[in-house]
Amino acid sequence: MTMHETASQAGKSDAPGDVGPNLSVSVLGAAGYVGGEVLRLLVSHPHVASLRAFSESHADQPWSAAHPTMLHLADRLFETPDIEQATASADVIFLALPHGESQNLMSRLLEQDPRLIVDLSADFRVQDAALYDTHYGRHLAPDLIPHFRYALADVERENLAGCRALASPGCFATAHLLALWPLASAGLLPETSVCFAATGSSGSGATPKSNTHHPTRAQDFHAYALAAHRHEAEIQDRLRCWTGSTAISSRLLTHSAPMVRGISATVHLVGGRPFPSPLAFYREAYAATPFVKVTADAPHVAHVCGTNYAHIHAVTRGDGREMIVTVAIDNMIKGAAGQAIQAMNLALRCDPTAGLRFPGIHP
Numbered sequence: 001m002t003m004h005e006t007a008s009q010a011g012k013s014d015a016p017g018d019v020g021p022n023l024s025v026s027v028l029g030a031a032g033y034v035g036g037e038v039l040r041l042l043v044s045h046p047h048v049a050s051l052r053a054f055s056e057s058h059a060d061q062p063w064s065a066a067h068p069t070m071l072h073l074a075d076r077l078f079e080t081p082d083i084e085q086a087t088a089s090a091d092v093i094f095l096a097l098p099h100g101e102s103q104n105l106m107s108r109l110l111e112q113d114p115r116l117i118v119d120l121s122a123d124f125r126v127q128d129a130a131l132y133d134t135h136y137g138r139h140l141a142p143d144l145i146p147h148f149r150y151a152l153a154d155v156e157r158e159n160l161a162g163c164r165a166l167a168s169p170g171c172f173a174t175a176h177l178l179a180l181w182p183l184a185s186a187g188l189l190p191e192t193s194v195c196f197a198a199t200g201s202s203g204s205g206a207t208p209k210s211n212t213h214h215p216t217r218a219q220d221f222h223a224y225a226l227a228a229h230r231h232e233a234e235i236q237d238r239l240r241c242w243t244g245s246t247a248i249s250s251r252l253l254t255h256s257a258p259m260v261r262g263i264s265a266t267v268h269l270v271g272g273r274p275f276p277s278p279l280a281f282y283r284e285a286y287a288a289t290p291f292v293k294v295t296a297d298a299p300h301v302a303h304v305c306g307t308n309y310a311h312i313h314a315v316t317r318g319d320g321r322e323m324i325v326t327v328a329i330d331n332m333i334k335g336a337a338g339q340a341i342q343a344m345n346l347a348l349r350c351d352p353t354a355g356l357r358f359p360g361i362h363p
């Protein structure tokens with residue numbers, strides 16, 4: 001059996017409506033920023049009955065030792081990471097580990113045959129192993145890549161039903177691809193386009209670094225990774241998959257912004273003929289997903305922070321052959337934990353919005 005076969009094919013029932021309030025979930029890398037968001041969202045998820053958190057650095061300590069907003073969950077403790085323990089009786093395993101760690105332990109994890117694996121790292125996002133190697137160095141388990149489905153939840157939707165292994169997209173890639181997908185699926189993507197994208201400091205994880213230290217970051221704004229950003233691998237991989245062409249590319253120009261959470265991405269495209277009326281086009285493209293909202297004006301990061309929503313806006317200029325699409329997301333929710341949970345809901349055929357309907361905080 002391959003991981004893309006449905007759970008029912010594997011003898012486990014996952015018929016619609018079969019997911020009651022009884023899921024057991026384990027989270028590896030639970031003391032990190034993304035792992036913490038997975039815990040925060042799953043602790044009140046209507047289908048999750050059991051939630052275990054694994055952390056080397058915080059083993060036997062309460063969750064609040066890493067995530068201070070969880071002080072009220074005083075009886076919840078981190079456990080020492082152990083694949084067999086994490087998978088014992090768990091239906092779903094989330095991996096929120098640094099790049100390179102998931103590929104080290106994935107064959108052992110697959111042997112345990114959990115109902116669903118959701119990997120939040122870059123390890124299994126790029127189906128073209130050579131493209132992966134160009135951006136990240138040699139993959140240690142390329143034979144396992146085909147087990148995974150790229151889980152851009154608002155685009156893949158019901159295609160994720162029954163999947164057993166999901167690769168959750170990167171935060172920049174999520175914003176960039178949400179801007180491009182309607183054009184790609186309508187055959188309107190020009191051969192080249194450019195995305196200017198800015199991120200907050202939480203994108204770099206929980207370990208303090210010189211580029212995330214508040215005094216150096218708070219009043220600064222700068223470009224980085226201009227020669228090649230790693231997320232270009234999964235963007236390129238998706239564009240090839242969506243268009244069937246290796247000629248189509250979209251550059252990602254990343255910037256570091258003085259904020260903690262959020263991504264603002266602006267894509268500039270020039271087509272051979274006028275684009276369709278932009279707002280109506282994007283509204284129709286995303287009508288089937290509750291988590292992408294088309295806004296009347298350019299979206300604000302502050303309006304999506306703390307939510308699983310993407311706000312998107314598009315305009316055309318001049319004779320209509322020039323289009324600008326701009327997207328705002330929370331990098332740790334729509335760009336990581338929230339999207340991964342939405343993908344879990346879809347894979348298990350339960351309500352895709354379960355546990356994710358909360359609004360953000362404002363101001």
Ligand SMILES: NC(=O)c1ccc[n+]([C@@H]2O[C@H](COP(=O)([O-])OP(=O)(O)OC[C@H]3O[C@@H](n4cnc5c(N)ncnc54)[C@H](OP(=O)(O)O)[C@@H]3O)[C@@H](O)[C@H]2O)c1
Nearest residue numbers: 029031032033034055056057096097099121203205206336
């Ligand atoms: N931050 C974002 O906005 C974002 C968005 C999308 C995707 N992601 C991806 O999500 C994953 C987690 O990111 P993050 O921002 O949560 O990172 P993080 O805050 O640094 O957390 C990573 C966790 O992994 C555990 N870990 C296991 N092996 C490790 C090792 N060899 N070195 C360091 N840590 C290790 C650590 O916990 P213990 O030592 O306690 O076990 C650590 O808490 C990454 O693959 C990242 O690319 C991040």
